[in-house]
Amino acid sequence: MNERKFVNAQILSEELGVSKPFAYKLISNWNKELEKAGFCTIHGRVPRAYYEKKFFGFADVAKEV
DSSP, X not given: OOOOSEEEHHHHHHXXXXXXXXXXXXXXXXXXXXXXXXXXXXXXXXEHHHHHHHHTOHHHHHHHX
16 A cells, blocks of 8 residues: 555544544644744644654654653
8 A cells, every 4th residue: 555655634634533623633733743842844734754644643653662
């Protein structure tokens, strides 16, 4: 499966079972965090890795186990 590097509100809405407006709000907040940290962002999209880390936090836990 070719997993996309970026997710948009449609994908977040489907994967998380939330409304599109809420998904847009999440993306907007995460993009603000990324911009503050000095990263370039794409309006309406966020890197899948950042979404998974922020929402699930599994990446750090998996390394410790």
